Amino acid sequence: MKTDKEKVKSKILILATLSGGYLGADSAGQGNKEYAPNVYIFSVMTAAIFPPEFYIRALEKSVDAIIVMYSGSDCPYKGAAEHTAKMISQAYEMMKERGMDQRRLRLSAICTVCVDPFLEEVAQANELLDEIGPIERPVPAVTEAESVTA
Amino acid sequence: MTEPNEENKEKDVKNNSEEPITVHVDELKDAVEKEIADAGGEDIKIGVYVCQCGGNISDVVRTDLVAKELEKFPNVVVSRDFIFMCSDSGQELIKKDIQEKGINRVVVGSCSPFLHETTFRKAVSSGGLNPYLYTHVGIREQDSWVHADHPKEATELAVHLMEAGVAKARLLEPLKPTEIKAKKHALVIGGGIAGLQAALSIAKADLKVTIVEKSHFLGGRVAQWDTVFPTDEDARAVLNRVIEEVLANPNITIHTGTELIAAKGYIGEFNIRLRQQPRGVSEDFDGLDEAIKVCPVEVPDEFNFGLSKRKAIYRPYDGCVPSGAVIDWEHCTKCGECLKVGKKGSINLDETPHEFDITVGAVVVATGFDPYEPFKGEFGYGEIPEVITLPQLERILSKDGPTKGKLEVNGHPVHNIAMIHCVGSRQKEGVHKPQPDGKVNDYCSRVCCTATLSAAKQIHEHFPDTNIFDLYQDIRTYGRGHEDYYINASKNGVTFLRYFAEEIPEVTKSPEGEKNPVMVKVKDHLTWGYEVEVPVDLVVLAVGMMPTPIQDLIGMLKVSQGNDRFLLEVHPKLRPVETAIAGIVLAGTAQGPMTIREASYAGQAAASKVIAMLITGQVELEPFVAKIDPERCEGSGECVKYCPQEEAIRLETFTEDGRTFQRAVVSPANCNGCGVCVSVCPNRAINIQGWTLDQFDAMVEALAMEVSVLEDA
Numbered sequence: 001m002k003t004d005k006e007k008v009k010s011k012i013l014i015l016a017t018l019s020g021g022y023l024g025a026d027s028a029g030q031g032n033k034e035y036a037p038n039v040y041i042f043s044v045m046t047a048a049i050f051p052p053e054f055y056i057r058a059l060e061k062s063v064d065a066i067i068v069m070y071s072g073s074d075c076p077y078k079g080a081a082e083h084t085a086k087m088i089s090q091a092y093e094m095m096k097e098r099g100m101d102q103r104r105l106r107l108s109a110i111c112t113v114c115v116d117p118f119l120e121e122v123a124q125a126n127e128l129l130d131e132i133g134p135i136e137r138p139v140p141a142v143t144e145a146e147s148v149t150a
Numbered sequence: 151m152t153e154p155n156e157e158n159k160e161k162d163v164k165n166n167s168e169e170p171i172t173v174h175v176d177e178l179k180d181a182v183e184k185e186i187a188d189a190g191g192e193d194i195k196i197g198v199y200v201c202q203c204g205g206n207i208s209d210v211v212r213t214d215l216v217a218k219e220l221e222k223f224p225n226v227v228v229s230r231d232f233i234f235m236c237s238d239s240g241q242e243l244i245k246k247d248i249q250e251k252g253i254n255r256v257v258v259g260s261c262s263p264f265l266h267e268t269t270f271r272k273a274v275s276s277g278g279l280n281p282y283l284y285t286h287v288g289i290r291e292q293d294s295w296v297h298a299d300h301p302k303e304a305t306e307l308a309v310h311l312m313e314a315g316v317a318k319a320r321l322l323e324p325l326k327p328t329e330i331k332a333k334k335h336a337l338v339i340g341g342g343i344a345g346l347q348a349a350l351s352i353a354k355a356d357l358k359v360t361i362v363e364k365s366h367f368l369g370g371r372v373a374q375w376d377t378v379f380p381t382d383e384d385a386r387a388v389l390n391r392v393i394e395e396v397l398a399n400p401n402i403t404i405h406t407g408t409e410l411i412a413a414k415g416y417i418g419e420f421n422i423r424l425r426q427q428p429r430g431v432s433e434d435f436d437g438l439d440e441a442i443k444v445c446p447v448e449v450p451d452e453f454n455f456g457l458s459k460r461k462a463i464y465r466p467y468d469g470c471v472p473s474g475a476v477i478d479w480e481h482c483t484k485c486g487e488c489l490k491v492g493k494k495g496s497i498n499l500d501e502t503p504h505e506f507d508i509t510v511g512a513v514v515v516a517t518g519f520d521p522y523e524p525f526k527g528e529f530g531y532g533e534i535p536e537v538i539t540l541p542q543l544e545r546i547l548s549k550d551g552p553t554k555g556k557l558e559v560n561g562h563p564v565h566n567i568a569m570i571h572c573v574g575s576r577q578k579e580g581v582h583k584p585q586p587d588g589k590v591n592d593y594c595s596r597v598c599c600t601a602t603l604s605a606a607k608q609i610h611e612h613f614p615d616t617n618i619f620d621l622y623q624d625i626r627t628y629g630r631g632h633e634d635y636y637i638n639a640s641k642n643g644v645t646f647l648r649y650f651a652e653e654i655p656e657v658t659k660s661p662e663g664e665k666n667p668v669m670v671k672v673k674d675h676l677t678w679g680y681e682v683e684v685p686v687d688l689v690v691l692a693v694g695m696m697p698t699p700i701q702d703l704i705g706m707l708k709v710s711q712g713n714d715r716f717l718l719e720v721h722p723k724l725r726p727v728e729t730a731i732a733g734i735v736l737a738g739t740a741q742g743p744m745t746i747r748e749a750s751y752a753g754q755a756a757a758s759k760v761i762a763m764l765i766t767g768q769v770e771l772e773p774f775v776a777k778i779d780p781e782r783c784e785g786s787g788e789c790v791k792y793c794p795q796e797e798a799i800r801l802e803t804f805t806e807d808g809r810t811f812q813r814a815v816v817s818p819a820n821c822n823g824c825g826v827c828v829s830v831c832p833n834r835a836i837n838i839q840g841w842t843l844d845q846f847d848a849m850v851e852a853l854a855m856e857v858s859v860l861e862d863a
């Protein structure tokens with residue numbers, strides 16, 4: 001088990017939807033539930049905006065694990081949840097090609113009061129990072145075909 | 151950039167005098183227009199504010215060091231920490247810096263955006279800046295409150311999060327809410343208590359309302375109940391008070407026997423096509439009793455939940471609204487017997503449905519619920535005649551029900567009753583049979599516990615010799631006055647037996663010759679799992695609620711359903727009646743199990759949303775919708791192909807410099823910002839305004855930076 005100091009070296013990015021994960025995180029905060037301080041939470045309106053290469057870029061650049069916390073089948077935007085899942089499975093393919101551990105990217109349905117599931121996701125991601133360590137950079141570059149950045 | 155001017159100075163004086171800050175909408179709009187026109191090529195000057203939250207943040211996070219660290223970042227002109235950023239003086243700081251230091255982007259690190267994002271947007275506005283040139287960073291719930299044991303790491307985390315906020319702020323652009331004209335007319339779908347209450351409140355605000363009710367009568371399920379908790383009032387008396395007001399309101403038009411067959415448009419202007427089934431019988435028909443007698447068709451009466459039969463010409467109960475009878479077109483054989491009685495010309499068996507259009511600014515969906523229908527054989531239902539549901543019991547207890555209020559089943563009097571709770575609610579996978587969609591009803595239907603105990607109370611009042619055995623998992627008499635029914639049942643000698651979902655009670659037919667026709671076996675956890683056998687005359691299944699099946703409507707309106715199939719709000723606490731589709735709101739049990747009281751206030755809450763939307767005839771929409779970058783769009787059409795919203799995005803043909811090409815065009819009123827188009831565009835030519843991919847890339851990049859504030863201190 002790594003110390004908290006070491007844990008801080010590896011970074012977990014949480015992309016949390018305003019209708020799901022972000023509120024789950026808020027609820028954890030309101031309950032003063034301690035978790036490791038290597039978790040960076042960004043609010044997103046919906047996670048459907050992220051193309052697969054976004055996740056790859058984020059892993060290449062700065063973070064060692066990403067958890068997309070959305071509201072799953074309770075997503076208020078029709079079709080967005082299914083689309084997010086599709087984009088993430090495409091990202092898995094790209095990770096596989098690059099030899100990245102696919103467990104570094106997770107999609108998780110977190111409700112507005114899901115404190116325990118939220119904490120569990122964070123704990124599991126940290127356990128994983130204890131096991132596999134931070135990403136060794138630089139990561140093989142994104143191929144032409146996959147890169148959409150103009 | 152906004153320079154301090156005389157007018158602003160004047161406002162300054164006023165704002166220093168502890169009076170609330172007021173900004174006129176026109177002033178605000180002018181500022182927005184100016185900002186949008188000025189955007190591009192301006193120097194980015196960012197103001198960073200780290201809130202101490204009176205120690206809530208600063209007891210863990212060194213807000214002074216965070217502010218100091220942020221000062222070093224490019225474009226940051228001012229960086230401060232302050233005791234309460236949300237206070238008047240905190241907001242004043244922002245305003246002053248906008249005016250005196252010329253900052254044109256603002257980043258505040260404080261509590262959750264759900265608490266104060268709007269506050270700070272307003273502060274930014276009142277400083278004369280576009281309110282969307284603002285980024286909110288959560289460093290309390292997401293940092294100080296969860297990292298109290300790690301102050302150093304918490305401080306570094308705050309720096310990182312704030313830096314990500316600054317990275318986003320650099321790429322912010324001024325945005326303008328979309329403004330559209332709105333019809334001052336609302337549509338309410340469903341004429342149950344929720345829909346009626348919604349319609350009434352909207353109409354009282356002097357807006358026009360059309361109620362569309364699928365059945366031929368108003369009132370929904372409440373009309374089927376006898377006495378309703380928590381007031382023990384006659385259900386129809388409660389309902390009629392509302393219906394009378396609805397009928398008397400000149401702003402309300404009612405179409406019964408009517409359903410939506412098409413819906414297009416957006417908030418402010420939904421074009422709705424309706425189809426109305428004819429009644430076939432005129433209101434002044436004077437031979438109804440005779441017509442019913444001569445009609446040869448008999449079908450199960452749905453109003454009595456199949457406990458009795460009705461004819462193909464019928465009305466559910468005396469006093470229903472509208473009061474006239476109707477023809478059941480599905481079952482009528484057009485034999486013509488009814489035409490021979492009563493006033494000539496009152497019945498027309500050749501009438502056909504008629505279709506018509508209306509245009510409304512907003513829609514309230516109040517389509518209600520259906521009681522759970524047990525499977526054949528579930529607790530003996532459908533196989534043992536003495537097993538009925540709670541709604542059926544309600545009809546039996548009703549003076550105009552199938553037994554005229556007598557407590558009997560199949561002509562036999564009833565002395566011993568078992569009432570089983572949670573039938574079709576709180577189900578467990580693997581224990582209960584799933585619905586056709588493969589899911590069990592794992593939710594609590596909330597109303598049934600009190601409804602069951604209320605029925606028990608009625609039985610004790612009218613049939614005091616009856617013994618009641620109440621088989622429950624948990625008693626959830628949660629509302630005001632509900633617990634009294636539980637206390638009352640205990641006092642009246644109701645025998646409570648507690649079962650667990652994994653060991654559901656067994657209901658079997660008693661052997662021939664037994665005194666009581668049904669045997670109920672239950673492992674009772676009030677007696678430490680003792681197996682109890684209860685011989686009874688009647689078993690009542692307290693069935694739960696399921697949403698009325700409205701798949702066609704869901705398809706037309708593009709609203710979402712939750713995992714439990716009830717319609718889904720944007721946010722259960724903060725936006726509890728709005729759907730993700732602007733202009734469409736929810737009311738009543740279409741959204742989840744509710745009592746009459748809750749359905750009433752849901753209807754009134756939905757109405758207040760509609761009133762706020764339509765009252766000025768103009769709607770302002772959040773600007774967080776898709777936007778095309780015309781430089782990058784090559785007309786691939788992927789966005790159009792994948793967009794889940796109808797008419798939100800389309801390809802249009804353009805000609806420029808003699809070149810003809812296709813480009814995507816967004817209809818902001820139809821776009822709900824779901825973001826699907828963003829991830830499928832091969833050219834990164836489309837973004838959700840205020841939430842762009844470039845912004846997220848920049849934020850992620852900011853996390854790569856090494857931060858070591860405490861060593862610097």
Ligand SMILES: Cc1cc2nc3c(=O)[nH]c(=O)nc-3n(C[C@H](O)[C@H](O)[C@H](O)COP(=O)(O)OP(=O)(O)OC[C@H]3O[C@@H](n4cnc5c(N)ncnc54)[C@H](O)[C@@H]3O)c2cc1C
Nearest residue numbers: 340342343344364370371378379518519738739744745746
């Ligand atoms: C057995 C039982 C007993 C109860 N007793 C009590 C009680 O004592 N006290 C209490 O507070 N609550 C009680 N309730 C709850 C109460 O019935 C509900 O709170 C109430 O009916 C909810 O009203 P509503 O308008 O949401 O839905 P509903 O009453 O279901 O009305 C919905 C209306 O929408 C119409 N509709 C459906 N689909 C469409 C469509 N596509 N187009 C147009 N119209 C449509 C329906 O025909 C119906 O008229 C009881 C419930 C049950 C099951």
